């Protein structure tokens with residue numbers, strides 16, 4: 079269970095902030111709802127560890143994780159900027175998510191190639207992110223997060239702008255992650271994303 083307990087945060091210099099509190103079970107998808115600017119990305123940044131809370135706790139299976147570095151948390155995320163290394167090719171961008179020294183075993187290498195095929199990017203492994211469209215970059219970032227096989231997956235507007243067929247494939251892949259016991263936290267303005275993926279909603 080992912081538990082967010084009385085988690086408070088205020089950006090430096092701002093007069094007001096947020097206090098968040100909810101839980102997400104393994105295999106469940108919680109959709110975070112709220113208008114633009116209400117703090118959805120901020121909340122995901124706190125869970126990922128890119129922002130430090132002023133107070134409160136984040137627990138996974140009863141263990142506090144809010145004091146851990148982002149890479150020590152059982153969490154992976156897809157943010158709107160996709161966060162790809164521009165100087166590295168697609169295969170390496172994904173591979174580094176699986177092993178920081180790119181020491182991939184044959185199963186991992188073949189999972190990357192099969193994943194690329196599945197999301198419609200067969201043959202794109204040697205391309206750099208700068209040679210991809212926005213939707214292709216998005217698919218690389220999503221695939222990297224899915225293949226990391228973490229226990230908590232944070233998704234910030236993950237499928238915005240993708241075509242219907244690609245969205246269906248990614249809905250299937252994300253549903254498989256839920257079946258594997260991954261806890262998903264989804265911030266999306268897209269009603270279809272929430273209808274297909276979310277089990278519960280939490281309003282900001």
Ligand SMILES: Nc1ncnc2c1ncn2[C@@H]1O[C@H](COP(=O)(O)OP(=O)(O)OP(=O)(O)O)[C@@H](O)[C@H]1O
Nearest residue numbers: 089090092112113114115116117118119120121265
């Ligand atoms: N680094 C920052 N410093 C100060 N204020 C910030 C910073 N980043 C975001 N904010 C402010 O915090 C508020 C919440 O932003 P956030 O990006 O979390 O909202 P959101 O709900 O994800 O919005 P959207 O749906 O448009 O993506 C906004 O008012 C934003 O201007």
